[in-house]
Amino acid sequence: MQQALLEVHNLTKIFPGIRALDDVHLSVRSGEVHALIGENGAGKSTLVKILTGVYFPTKGSLELDGKEISFKNAIDAQEAGIVAIHQEASMFPELSVTENIYMGHHLRNPKTNKLDWKAMTENTRTLLSQMQLDIDPDTLVKNLSVAKRHMVEITKALSLDAKLVIMDEPTSALTGREVEDLFRIVRDLKEKGKAILFISHKFDEIFEICDYYTVLRDGQYIGEGKVADSDEDAIINMMIGRSIDQMYPEHTTFQGEKILEVKGLSQLGAFKNISFDLHKGEILGFFGLVGAGRTEVVRTIFGIDKASEGTMRIEGKPYNPKTPRDAMRHGIALVPEDRQKQGLVLKMSLTRNISLPILNTLCWRGFITKKKCEQSYVTKHGGQMEIKAAGYHVDAETLSGGNQQKVVLAKWIGTEPKILILDEPTKGIDVATKAAVHEFVCEMASRGVAVILISSELPEVIGMADRVLVMHEGFQTGFVDRKDLTAELVMRYAIKNVQSEDSHA
Amino acid sequence: MPDNSFTSFVRRTLARREATLMVLLVVLLVPISVRSPQFLSIKNVNTILNDMAILVIVAIGEFYVILSNGIDLSVGSVIAFTGMACGMLNESHPEFPVPLLLVVGMGIGALMGLLNGVLVAYGKIPPIITTLGTMSIFRGMTFVLSKGTWVTAHEMSPSYIALPRTTFLGISLLLWIAMLVILSFYYFSRFTRTGREVYAIGGNANAAKFVGVSETKIRVTVFLISGTLCGLAGSLWTARYASAVNEMATGFEMQAVAACVLGGVNFAGGAGGIIGVALGTLFLGVITNALPVVYISVFWQTFVQGLIVLIALALNTISDQRKNRKLLAQRRG
Numbered sequence: 001m002q003q004a005l006l007e008v009h010n011l012t013k014i015f016p017g018i019r020a021l022d023d024v025h026l027s028v029r030s031g032e033v034h035a036l037i038g039e040n041g042a043g044k045s046t047l048v049k050i051l052t053g054v055y056f057p058t059k060g061s062l063e064l065d066g067k068e069i070s071f072k073n074a075i076d077a078q079e080a081g082i083v084a085i086h087q088e089a090s091m092f093p094e095l096s097v098t099e100n101i102y103m104g105h106h107l108r109n110p111k112t113n114k115l116d117w118k119a120m121t122e123n124t125r126t127l128l129s130q131m132q133l134d135i136d137p138d139t140l141v142k143n144l145s146v147a148k149r150h151m152v153e154i155t156k157a158l159s160l161d162a163k164l165v166i167m168d169e170p171t172s173a174l175t176g177r178e179v180e181d182l183f184r185i186v187r188d189l190k191e192k193g194k195a196i197l198f199i200s201h202k203f204d205e206i207f208e209i210c211d212y213y214t215v216l217r218d219g220q221y222i223g224e225g226k227v228a229d230s231d232e233d234a235i236i237n238m239m240i241g242r243s244i245d246q247m248y249p250e251h252t253t254f255q256g257e258k259i260l261e262v263k264g265l266s267q268l269g270a271f272k273n274i275s276f277d278l279h280k281g282e283i284l285g286f287f288g289l290v291g292a293g294r295t296e297v298v299r300t301i302f303g304i305d306k307a308s309e310g311t312m313r314i315e316g317k318p319y320n321p322k323t324p325r326d327a328m329r330h331g332i333a334l335v336p337e338d339r340q341k342q343g344l345v346l347k348m349s350l351t352r353n354i355s356l357p358i359l360n361t362l363c364w365r366g367f368i369t370k371k372k373c374e375q376s377y378v379t380k381h382g383g384q385m386e387i388k389a390a391g392y393h394v395d396a397e398t399l400s401g402g403n404q405q406k407v408v409l410a411k412w413i414g415t416e417p418k419i420l421i422l423d424e425p426t427k428g429i430d431v432a433t434k435a436a437v438h439e440f441v442c443e444m445a446s447r448g449v450a451v452i453l454i455s456s457e458l459p460e461v462i463g464m465a466d467r468v469l470v471m472h473e474g475f476q477t478g479f480v481d482r483k484d485l486t487a488e489l490v491m492r493y494a495i496k497n498v499q500s501e502d503s504h505a
Numbered sequence: 506m507p508d509n510s511f512t513s514f515v516r517r518t519l520a521r522r523e524a525t526l527m528v529l530l531v532v533l534l535v536p537i538s539v540r541s542p543q544f545l546s547i548k549n550v551n552t553i554l555n556d557m558a559i560l561v562i563v564a565i566g567e568f569y570v571i572l573s574n575g576i577d578l579s580v581g582s583v584i585a586f587t588g589m590a591c592g593m594l595n596e597s598h599p600e601f602p603v604p605l606l607l608v609v610g611m612g613i614g615a616l617m618g619l620l621n622g623v624l625v626a627y628g629k630i631p632p633i634i635t636t637l638g639t640m641s642i643f644r645g646m647t648f649v650l651s652k653g654t655w656v657t658a659h660e661m662s663p664s665y666i667a668l669p670r671t672t673f674l675g676i677s678l679l680l681w682i683a684m685l686v687i688l689s690f691y692y693f694s695r696f697t698r699t700g701r702e703v704y705a706i707g708g709n710a711n712a713a714k715f716v717g718v719s720e721t722k723i724r725v726t727v728f729l730i731s732g733t734l735c736g737l738a739g740s741l742w743t744a745r746y747a748s749a750v751n752e753m754a755t756g757f758e759m760q761a762v763a764a765c766v767l768g769g770v771n772f773a774g775g776a777g778g779i780i781g782v783a784l785g786t787l788f789l790g791v792i793t794n795a796l797p798v799v800y801i802s803v804f805w806q807t808f809v810q811g812l813i814v815l816i817a818l819a820l821n822t823i824s825d826q827r828k829n830r831k832l833l834a835q836r837r838g
Contacts, residue, residue, distance in 0.1 A: 342711050345713065346708065347709075347771070348704055359701065369696075
């Protein structure tokens with residue numbers, strides 16, 4: 001086997017409270033396409049950020065071409081020959097293709113020391129034609145399709161004479177035709193002797209284009225191998241194959257009457273044909289990998305976005321929410337994914353945050369007349385969640401992530417929801433708080449609340465949910481009942497590509 | 506856990522911007538009154554307060570717009586139009602009851618504020634652009650209405666001119682109105698649902714939406730408040746200065762914003778209070794009035810005001826940064 005271009009040894013990255021990468025290995029050779037595989041939160045993004053000089057590793061070494069390297073910043077990494085093409089292209093839409101490609105490494109005329117736009121445009125034209133791309137170097141990037149922007153990013157990598165090109169979910173926004181174009185270019189790069197680190201959730205793509213793979217799980221290196229020597233089952237097992245070491249609280253599984261019925265719910269560009277029933281007292285898990293469209297579905301149920309098709313019924317009556325207030329009136333509560341951006345008003349006190357959804361019950365004609373009630377309400381529900389803070393008068397921004405999440409939960413219990421939707425409620429919080437959240441969810445269910453639990457952590461979904469709805473790229477790919485609930489089955493649905501089987505999609 | 510003891514209350518109060526401003530005011534007043542003992546005479550204090558009364562009314566309107574993470578640049582123009590309208594109405598119909606002139610001013614101001622609010626909330630035009638446009642439009646409307654002429658003191662009815670000067674319990678009606686405005690909006694902020702929702706929208710519009718707070722309603726409301734208060738201020742302005750001129754209150758938006766910033770209102774929205782705004786206004790008034798006392802020419806007045814605003818903004822930013830760093834350290838540790 002030829003010598004590796006990039007060698008990563010014992011790489012560890014610790015963030016306050018979290019071990020994002022733990023002793024990770026990776027070796028990529030020139031002229032190969034190497035798949036980096038793992039669930040959400042497995043540590044792929046952190047690894048990429050270290051490789052591109054955005055983060056500095058806590059421990060471990062990087063070797064490029066046999067020489068040990070360390071990057072102080074992103075420009076260092078670029079100059080060393082590692083270029084990442086990001087999920088959401090980081091481009092300047094108001095500038096031309098040439099300007100974008102040469103941003104940060106402009107060519108200068110050696111005599112006058114002025115920017116040499118003529119040379120840059122010509123070089124761009126050559127690079128684009130080498131890639132058989134029909135793009136005019138003077139076009140503004142904002143006028144290009146998403147696919148072509150990707151191509152321009154790749155061209156930029158070539159102009160930098162990159163040795164290793166990192167592609168993070170490059171096909172997520174592309175159509176079938178465009179994916180083929182991309183793969184043609186990837187093969188082209190491979191022939192030119194470039195190494196490509198390919199991050200994807202789509203197994204059919206990995207099997208089509210990649211030569212080797214490395215699997216990460218929970219920030220740890222699990223294994224690597226030749227794609228041709230493995231199959232889906234083996235890789236899935238590596239992705240999920242862990243004992244569910246965490247204890248999940250037991251909750252008596254009973255299914256009460258049907259409360260929410262969703263039929264054929266669709267939203268253009270986000271999700272398609274989602275159908276399920278939700279019963280009182282059950283926990284319905286929503287699982288999927290990044291970009292599966294789970295958040296979009298619950299936002300629609302909560303009246304933030306509008307559905308383009310489909311019907312919803314609550315307790316048998318048609319339900320058509322136009323605003324979150326409509327949803328709240330029907331007894332729905334949504335604990336959003338990003339507690340800092342969507343869950344809390346950080347500059348407001350805990351008291352005011354917690355009482356915000358129920359302010360109308362404390363008011364008489366718009367005047368807050370029941371301040372005493374407010375205080376006791378806040379103390380009661382805050383106490384229930386065991387929020388640790390200097391008092392309820394402190395601003396929400398002073399709390400730790402876990403305690404902030406408790407405030408968000410406290411805020412919603414008091415509304416006495418009939419349907420409680422939790423979007424990634426344990427993301428980025430400590431183990432103790434995690435357990436408290438799990439307990440809280442089970443308690444709500446045993447009180448007869450219907451719970452929808454979105455989670456990207458497979459063990460959490462398996463441990464908590466009665467039934468699991470699995471999505472992939474906006475499609476509902478599976479529905480698993482408690483009795484059939486295994487990690488393998490759920491993961492199999494989560495990577496199932498409906499689009500390629502569905503000719504009309 | 507709830508820590509409502511008296512000592513913690515005192516500590517919390519002292520840590521606030523309002524307390525800092527009080528201390529600063531005293532520190533400022535000592536040397537000034539040593540230099541010129543008349544500065545703190547009842548007469549002079551009364552003059553300062555009366556000078557500031559109109560500003561505080563406008564600043565409170567501006568406060569709500571800034572609190573919602575916006576800005577209202579049109580306040581001066583709304584004052585000019587309503588002031589001109591009230592002056593002309595008084596000139597042509599001297600029999601029109603004077604107290605109703607204030608109501609007319611507020612009504613017209615409310616309509617102008619409503620226009621701002623609708624453009625921002627439904628037209629999705631950023632507040633700074635919207636009010637930059639309406640600032641010129643309203644000023645232009647003033648010229649069109651007056652055809653470029655003034656309303657002078659002898660064209661106005663004596664009772665209108667006397668209105669702000671009428672005293673009750675030794676305090677001018679103008680001051681009574683200002684205090685009434687301060688108190689009602691203090692109450693509005695603390696004890697009404699809408700008042701609290703303004704903080705929520707300004708602090709995090711996204712999170713507020715998730716609990717069913719209507720962003721459009723709040724955005725319209727803050728501009729409505731600002732417009733109405735400017736209308737009130739306009740009708741009082743004409744009476745107090747006994748004339749209505751087309752250029753009145755030009756640049757007043759800067760003073761209103763300055764009062765808010767001095768009062769510790771967060772420019773990014775979501776934090777601040779009425780008492781702070783009132784103290785900020787007072788601070789601005791004391792500085793302006795003290796300049797001649799300490800032999801600084803009045804020509805420096807706007808210069809000094811600008812300087813103070815910059816210093817206040819810098820202080821706000823620094824204390825925010827320090828707070829954030831402390832938070833980060835706490836979480837790590």
